Amino acid sequence: xxxxxxxxxxxxxxxxxxxxxxxxxxxxxxxxxxxxxxxxxxxxxxxxxxxxxxxxxxxxxxxxxxxxxxxxxxxxxxxxxxxxxxxxxxxxxxxxxxxxxxxxxxxxxxxxxxxxxxxxxxxxxxxxxxxxxxxxxxxxxxxxxxxxxxxxxxxxxxxxxxxxxxxxxxxxxxxxxxxxxxxx
Numbered sequence: 049x050x051x052x053x054x055x056x057x058x059x060x061x062x063x064x065x066x067x068x069x070x071x072x073x074x075x076x077x078x079x080x081x082x083x084x085x086x087x088x089x090x091x092x093x094x095x096x097x098x099x100x101x102x103x104x105x106x107x108x109x110x111x112x113x114x115x116x117x118x119x120x121x122x123x124x125x126x127x128x129x130x131x132x133x134x135x136x137x138x139x140x141x142x143x144x145x146x147x148x149x150x151x152x153x154x155x156x157x158x159x160x161x162x163x164x165x166x167x168x169x170x171x172x173x174x175x176x177x178x179x180x181x182x183x184x185x186x187x188x189x190x191x192x193x194x195x196x197x198x199x200x201x202x203x204x205x206x207x208x209x210x211x212x213x214x215x216x217x218x219x220x221x222x223x224x225x226x227x228x229x230x231x232x
Contacts, residue, residue: 159179
């Protein structure tokens with residue numbers, strides 16, 4: 049009996065230690081593997097969520113746009129016109145509006161003309177002060193409400209007509225605003 053007890057005790061101790069050691073390694077690896085898989089699944093889920101949200105957002109934004117984009121909104125964005133040269137040497141024009149309590153405006157503009165018209169460029173350079181004066185007087189006759197962005201195209205057309213009246217060697221094709229601000 050005592051021999052049997054010793055055999056059992058030795059076998060239990062030796063066998064139990066090896067099985068316990070072998071049993072822990074797969075559990076450690078499986079736990080680490082499970083953690084890696086869990087984080088990988090979370091990462092893939094975040095990517096899928098981000099792609100879905102982006103697709104939905106782009107779809108909503110595109111639904112509200114006019115067909116054809118900017119080219120449908122205005123002729124200015126059509127590339128059918130030849131590029132122009134621009135005269136940018138007119139200094140900033142500052143003045144007061146025609147309101148009872150005047151607002152202050154500041155305007156920087158450029159005048160576009162045919163690229164091959166060197167005589168127009170020379171004349172614009174000679175008439176820069178005169179053009180600045182004409183624009184100042186014209187814009188000063190308007191109220192702050194009449195100088196809001198919805199009227200920019202009308203103001204540009206008025207300036208274009210006034211400038212072309214004084215030009216002798218050629219015509220200005222376009223007036224562009226580089227800056228236009230009104231402070232009340």
